[in-house]
Amino acid sequence: MTNISKEAKIEMLKKLIEIRRFEEKTVQLYQTAKIWGYLHPSLGQEAIAVGACSAITGDDYIVSTHRGHGHCIAKGANLNLMMAELLGKATGYCKGRGGSMHIADTELKMLGANGIVGGGIPISVGAGFSCKMDGNGKVVICFFGDGASNNGVFHESLNMASVFKLPVIYICENNLYAISMCSRESVACKNVGDRASSYGMPGYIIDGNDLTEVYETVKKAADDARKGNGPSLIEAQTYRWGGHHPNDPGAYKDKEEADYYKKEKDPVVNFKKKLMAEGIITDRDIDKFEDEIKKMIDDSVKFAEESPEPELDKFLEEVKQI
Amino acid sequence: MREIEYREAIREAVIEEMDSDEKVFLIGEDIGVYGGAFRAYKGLIDKYGPERVINTPISEAAIIGAGIGAALTGYRPIAEIMFIDFTTLTMDQIVNQAAKIRYMTGDSLNVPLVIRTQGGAGRGVAAQHSQSLEAWFYHVPGLKVVMPATSYDVKGLLKTAIRDDNPVMFIEHKMIYLNKGPVPEEEYTIPFGKADIKREGEDVTIFAYSNMVFKSLEAAGELQKDGISCEIIDPRTLVPLDIEAIISSVKKTGRLVVVSEACRRGSVASDISAMVTEEAFDFLDAPIKIVAGLNTPIPYNSTLEQASIPHAADIVKAVKEIVKK
Structure with a gap:
């Protein structure tokens, strides 16, 4: 990460904090029933979203998952529109039609979160074909979890992407749990990353809580993809701090394991410490960032709360067009 | 008026649309030199090359996903599922993804995708190659369902399907590919929703x-x-x-x-x-x-x-x- 500017590192830190605080706020709003339905916070996994999205350009695509808030924010999503969507408001990214699991933005080249585990993996193949046909060096990042890597479409899609040498970077966020199923018990080989060899593509197994490592690996995979060398599979090992959703106490998780990740492997704290050790930021800077981000998030809640609900009459008119 | 086979009418529609819009491409199984299971794409690999006639592994879900992903990013794919019976392997991509993406993303994204397939009995190919599953797709809000009978209809409707900005299930019948019917030389399209x-x-x-x-x-x-x-x-x-x-x-x-x-x-x-x-x-x-x-x-x-x-x-x-x- 030596060739990354100081400014870029600070931006990455801000994004990490932005995701952390946004997710904390959504959990709070869920617990007070302002957000309902399903909510899958990405607390503890922030470094993957930020490291990966910082390693590509604004013209590159991402395909996300049900645990996708971090990906959206890292790609530059507007917090007001995200929060309004979570509150089901007409001003939200999806006009209140989609909620947490369906946020998408054409401008940001964000091809959608997804409510179906593994559902986005085949879609990334098509975006890969599109980039290849356009021939202008764009790439696609496809995020998915350890659970999705056991799904049939994972095999079909990685095989097809490799056969056609498509510029797709497959990033498995192995957070150890697919709802309650631990990946140690559900993945037949030692690592998800080992599966890359079946598809004739490079496989990387990395510490997903280390932003620098994520950034550098994705950068390399993206460079390879841009050169026409085809897809890569990156297993970014991380930890889902919470349950599957805020109402899941995670009784199936080991307490020592949870403590270890929260104390030793906090991606936000560790990156903060790193930048302080490098003399790039000070405590005062952190306080300033926290204040700025708190204001952005409070503003987004205010925007969402003050936004109108979708109109029923308009809905009934729209239905006729479907 | 000249009379041409149903499958030839399909081929003409595809050629006309591929010639007029470089964003149209074909993806599916055995659509290269083989020309598709019913030869509707005969010769198209030579005419357009493997970049626009993408001959895939047997991966139905990935074929539809590839169609969706390309459609989301500016292309107009025609994805072929050889038998409608095989759409069962791709129902998540058709029903949960293609049909719903535009709506559930608040019109942020749209999916101009044609899924060409064929069904029906009469050819002695038994229970897994002869079904008529149109009701499944008819039931799902967000999909258009087209079932042309004649050469004239299949050509005009396929052109309309390709130009549509939303996903279309284009369901042919295996017993009528060789039927001949009148098709004018000049270009035409047929609007959806007109009996x-x-x-x-x-x-x-x-x-x-x-x-x-x-x-x-x-x-x-x-x-x-x-x-x-x-x-x-x-x-x-x-x-x-x-x-x-x-x-x-x-x-x-x-x-x-x-x-x-x-x-x-x-x-x-x-x-x-x-x-x-x-x-x-x-x-x-x-x-x-x-x-x-x-x-x-x-x-x-x-x-x-x-x-x-x-x-x-x-x-x-x-x-x-x-x-x-």
């Missing part, structure tokens, strides 16, 4: 689509000998459905026979019958008759296979039962 009167008549309305249009025409010829005049309404697209055309014909004839090769339980035919009952009950002079496939996996043995789907004689019988009344 075609395949035969005008006075005494009874027959609603039929896809291969059943031909069975109904045969039946109408027979019935004419007995002085019964049939009007055949071919909706051509099930979604959107030209219900007005059906109602207006029923208002004229007072009688309706709904024909469908698909088995009756949960069928499009049942839904049409319900709609007409709701909308035009007072105009009916007799109960609506449904002539549909039996509720069975399609058998291999030819006698059993033929017994499982409707024929002209079944339509004749149904018409006579209600015209008597």
